[in-house]
Amino acid sequence: MTPADINPGLWLIAAGLLAAATPWHPVRAILGVAAPLGALALLFGPGGMGAHGAIEFLGYQLLTHRFDATALPFATALVLGSLLAGLYAVGRTTRIESGAGLVLAGGAVGAVLSGDIVSFLLFFEIAILAGAALVWAGGGRLSAHAAIRFLAIHILAGSLLVAGAAAIAAADPFPVLGPVDPASAGGTLLLVGLAIRAGAPGLHVWLRDSQARTSPEGGVHLGAVITTVAIYGLLRGFAGEPMLIAIGLLTALWPLLFVAIEDDLRRVGCWGVLAHAGLMMAVAGVGGPLAAGAVMSMAFGGIIAFSLFFMAAGAVQARLGHCRISLLGRVWRTMPVSAALMLVAGLGIGAVPLTAGYTGLAVASGTMAQTQAPVVWVIFVLAAAAAGLAVGVRAPLRAFFATRVGAEPEEAPFPMILAMTLAGFFVMAAGLAPGFLEAMLPEGIRISAFVDDSRGEIAQIWIFAALVLAAFGMVRLDPRVRPGVARDLDDLYRGPARAALRWSTGTVQRIVGRMLEVGRAWSAELAASLAQAVRPGGLLVRWFEAPGAAWPLLVVAALVVTLIVLS
């Protein structure tokens, strides 16, 4: 086995386990930064592109390390995200968070660099377990409950994925991570499992639920990692599947119902992650090299921009213990650097020209225009604009540039500022110089033309959206954020459905109890009647004493014995 055979994800996982085991904070802080740097070195190391790490396991040919142009942008962005999160958490790390953060990144990178479905799922499940540990490490009863809910949904999705992988592996001893027929049983199960992890409406609540219960550092680690790996799986297995366009657009539109009323800034970010995943899913459904390039560009920009968003929101959370928009005041006065970097994150998420998000959206818009379905293109661009506006512009402005009296925390500590500045650099670099992103994409995919041609068009979207939003704000039609949480689908199973279950369980218990009472009463009556009948002078005694009266009883007894024997 050569170093090239080792999946860089394994390196991160090993570093995470070491970090979790070590009681010394400085060692954990160094590992949090050094391990991603080492993974980057392995990624661009001597092994180069190609298939490595072929092993045989239980009769299956597995490829634990496949490094190609499709995986490169995803893996690079995930490792960069881990590096930024490690730097962000240098000052404040717990053993569980340090370890779980690195293991999460390692699982995600390992899954992206896997060449077969079995390795992909194995690494993905490791990432999920680490994600649950991160949520649990947030502290308190609510975080523990959120971690259990997180695990419950992901065990469901994981079961579907394992069943799908088993169905595919049963037919093929080399279950390569590649195009899968969605009509087959295995393909359907894989598609549903990946869609759940990508945040498809219905079982999407895990992200918003869990992210808000993590610590500031844990939230940055978790970020958009799991949805991005799921999108990668969909891109590998189901690119060009039209069903993905419909599911993706629904996933992108669904958060719009909630994001504008969400009070918690990190939950706002979660809705943004979901909308972004939906947009990527829709583009993946178009299929073809250009669509793949668009998804890769969006994933790269999304991971970095959302990392920065969660960092800036986490800085407020670290200072105050919360990041509720309705309780914040003129934060820009006391946190000017964090506020400015939050604006950069917002611009990146909103895909404003010259930022990372723009590069992806420009190519994606061009790709969706190729579908020749005008409605699809309009919905796609509208969803992207509305989600970007609500998450990237409206919420940060209200949180950091409010005019009301409220909490004004101190500026974030230096390590956090440093990590945010580095993330801001990447957000701007990917927009100002998309050449380095293009160099990572598969050969033949040229995004520069779209990036150059779309600046005016996407600038129009943002300029007029900002004008309308500002006009609504001036006439006070745009409502202020109120304290509270948005009702979502989880209210159905955590509220009425739970009450209905409790009611039905109680009703069944009452019915069974009543039946038992009646049965006991009947038994008692029967016993009393029998006792009375067998007393001297009772009914049975008189029957037996009468000549020939015992025959009917003997016939009944014979019938009962016969029935018992026959049964």
Next chain:
Amino acid sequence: MQNERPLDEIPADFRLPAGIFTTADLTPEDLPDPADVQPDHPGARLLGWAAGRGGRIAVFGLLLLVGSGLVLLEVMFRPAAITHVSEIPGIHAAIGMTAALAVVLLARVGQWLLLRRDANPMPPRTAPSRALPVRPATPAPAAPGTLRPTIAPTAGGGAR
């Protein structure tokens, strides 16, 4: 101006002695000018200007000018034959306006339909030992002719 101390320097527990001043004794000139309490950092000043009325009007005007120019250019250089909806001049501007309208409408409808009180609010979640020091909130300047209320900082969220 009698009181030139920045608001940040006034102790949080400061109270006016009873019976010394009444609202009628104070004039708007006695209250600190909000401009005096702006931070000295140049970046913060820039952000403050952008967040103020003048900055907003300037940004609004600039956006309107640039946006109109872009649409005008698109109309002037429109393709001879439009083959896709994305080539219609002004379609992107219309989508942008629709998106903003949708966000505002959904915010209004959502607050009416979907917002509920949080049974498990966030602030108590973070253990006090892990929370970083909190800076007391700066009270807003009072309206002219009124006494500025003295607000004691509260743990976790500051004063509102």
